[in-house]
Amino acid sequence: MSIQIGQALPDLDVDVVEDGAPARRMSTASLLGQGRVVLFAVPGAFTPTCSDHHLPGYVQHFEAFRELGVGVVGMAVNDVYVMQAWAAVQQVPPGMKLLADGNGGFARALGLEFDGTAYGMGLRARRFALYAEDGVVRQLHVEAPGEFRVSTAEAVLQALKAPEAGTTG
Structure with missing residues (x-):
C-alpha cells in the first residue's frame, strides 16, 4: 500500500546531490521532515520524459516554489x-x-515503486509528486502508468495554490 495523505514520510538514509558539491548521506527525516517541501519522483534519470519534461519543469519553476516557501x-x-x-x-x-535512491529503498518504503524488469529497468519509482509539511504528506499526485499530467511542476504549483486538491492519480 502506498503512503497516504496525513501519514509521516518514512525515515531512511539516502544520498543527496546539491549545488555541485560531493553527495552527502542524510536521513529523509532531515531532508524532508522540516518545513514545506515538494518531492517529485521520476522512473529514471536521462530517460526521455524525465529529462525532456519532468525535471526541466521543476528547474524552470523552481523560483515559483521558493516564492511560496516550498523546497x-x-x-x-x-x-x-x-x-x-x-x-x-x-x-x-x-x-x-536530488535524492539518489540507488537501491529503491525509499520508493519501496513509500509504496510507490514499480517493477520495470520487463523493460530492462529493474525496480523503479513510479512517477509522482507529493507535498509535505514537517514530514507529513498533505498532497499526493501519482501518475497512472504511462501518463505525465498530475506530477508536473505546473500541476503541483496549481495544487499548492488550491490546497483542497488533495490526491490525484
Missing part, C-alpha cells in the same frame, strides 16, 4: 553518480536537491 527535491532510483551527472546536464539550480 523542491527530485528523486530517481539511480546511483549518486548518475544523479550528479544528471544535475549538471539539466543545470539544476542552487538550492534544489
